[in-house]
Amino acid sequence: MSTHRVEIKGSADAFDVADGQPILDAALRAGAWIPHSCTQGTCGTCKLKVLCGSVDHRESPEYTLTGAERADDLALACMATPQSDLVVEPTGAVDDGVPHHPLRDYLGEVVELSDVAANTRRLVVDLDEDMAFNAGQYCELIVPGHGVGRQYSMANPPGEQRRLEFHVKRTPGGLATDGWIFDSLAVGDRIDLRGPLGQFNLVHQQAEPAILIGGGTGLAPLKSIVRHALDRELVPEMYLYHGGRGRADLYDVEFFTDLAAQHEHFHYRPALSDESWDGATGLVTDVVVGDFRSCKGMSAYLCGPPAMIDAAVKSLKRRRMAPRLIFREEFTPAASVATP
Numbered sequence: 001m002s003t004h005r006v007e008i009k010g011s012a013d014a015f016d017v018a019d020g021q022p023i024l025d026a027a028l029r030a031g032a033w034i035p036h037s038c039t040q041g042t043c044g045t046c047k048l049k050v051l052c053g054s055v056d057h058r059e060s061p062e063y064t065l066t067g068a069e070r071a072d073d074l075a076l077a078c079m080a081t082p083q084s085d086l087v088v089e090p091t092g093a094v095d096d097g098v099p100h101h102p103l104r105d106y107l108g109e110v111v112e113l114s115d116v117a118a119n120t121r122r123l124v125v126d127l128d129e130d131m132a133f134n135a136g137q138y139c140e141l142i143v144p145g146h147g148v149g150r151q152y153s154m155a156n157p158p159g160e161q162r163r164l165e166f167h168v169k170r171t172p173g174g175l176a177t178d179g180w181i182f183d184s185l186a187v188g189d190r191i192d193l194r195g196p197l198g199q200f201n202l203v204h205q206q207a208e209p210a211i212l213i214g215g216g217t218g219l220a221p222l223k224s225i226v227r228h229a230l231d232r233e234l235v236p237e238m239y240l241y242h243g244g245r246g247r248a249d250l251y252d253v254e255f256f257t258d259l260a261a262q263h264e265h266f267h268y269r270p271a272l273s274d275e276s277w278d279g280a281t282g283l284v285t286d287v288v289v290g291d292f293r294s295c296k297g298m299s300a301y302l303c304g305p306p307a308m309i310d311a312a313v314k315s316l317k318r319r320r321m322a323p324r325l326i327f328r329e330e331f332t333p334a335a336s337v338a339t340p
């Protein structure tokens, strides 16, 4: 198999990319960092400038990489593959001050598959070997028989490197969920996955209190972050909000209630939008806005459906949170099935 050499301008990193391999995949496997988020062509975070050489954009969606951007030699690192040796320059910061762990393929065995909320499963996988990752990152689970991956965030803290916990929401007609995780997948099955991926994380100690908002299974990476941050005392005060329509959508309520009872600097507030109860009622973002008159000097970690994240970002900015302190992970559908 032939390879092409790729150099990242302004860094010492250079790596080989095999025929048909996306630039991002090869970079992360070689321990070189290119900013990225979705790894499926939908977010644009991995955009880079091709300074020298040419690429095949493959299935890069037009709504993420326009014709004008292609003409300007921009490319999506998670989709494009080299047609020659390349010199590239990422459009985002290559040194983000976070220690990154190389991407690798893993094999694991399903040890738990349980229904924890409406159309929501907890999937626990024992890996054959440890995976180092940052709290907040995700893996791609490979759908058997299709060879395609779907992203699922780790809910366990990075101190647990052998046993990974995922929270999966069923998508009606979805390839990975309806067609596999909610259908044929069973305890004892062997599965393929690759990771770690993504730049949504909480790694360093921070002075700002944090508001964490999860919609549905957007709770998963926040659970990892909360457990890690409490273990290491990384954040002075944490407020976790979990939004669902009704009580049937909430899960791990006892876990977080107990955690809040054990840690006076951790607060847990589930919110229901479509059902009245003795807890917070309304859209989770409205509940947050009602709780804080000002978010100046605070940070936020947001995860879940794109619409919830957009609403949360607008609300937090209105409450004077600095945009640079708002971190987000959007659960966007795969580019092959998404509409712009």
Ligand SMILES: Cc1cc2nc3c(=O)[nH]c(=O)nc-3n(C[C@H](O)[C@H](O)[C@H](O)COP(=O)(O)OP(=O)(O)OC[C@H]3O[C@@H](n4cnc5c(N)ncnc54)[C@H](O)[C@@H]3O)c2cc1C
Pocket (backbone or CB within 6 Å): 037, 038, 138, 150, 151, 152, 153, 154, 166, 167, 168, 169, 170, 171, 172, 173, 174, 175, 176, 177, 178, 179, 198, 217, 218, 220, 221, 305, 329, 330, 331, 332, 333, 334, 337, 338, 339
């Ligand atoms: C970085 C990242 C992390 C993620 N982490 C998690 C996680 O921890 N837990 C989790 O449950 N999911 C997570 N997701 C979403 C997940 O990767 C899949 O997209 C989702 O499970 C659907 O996959 P599928 O193969 O079943 O459906 P597909 O076959 O991909 O889609 C089937 C149909 O459903 C639509 N669809 C798919 N997903 C959505 C959606 N979110 N909203 C609206 N329509 C949709 C598609 O447009 C399509 O028409 C994450 C996504 C990203 C990008």
Ligand code: FES
Pocket (backbone or CB within 6 Å): 035, 036, 037, 038, 039, 040, 041, 042, 043, 044, 045, 046, 047, 064, 076, 077, 078, 079
């Ligand atoms: S990481 Fe490439 S488009 Fe999202």
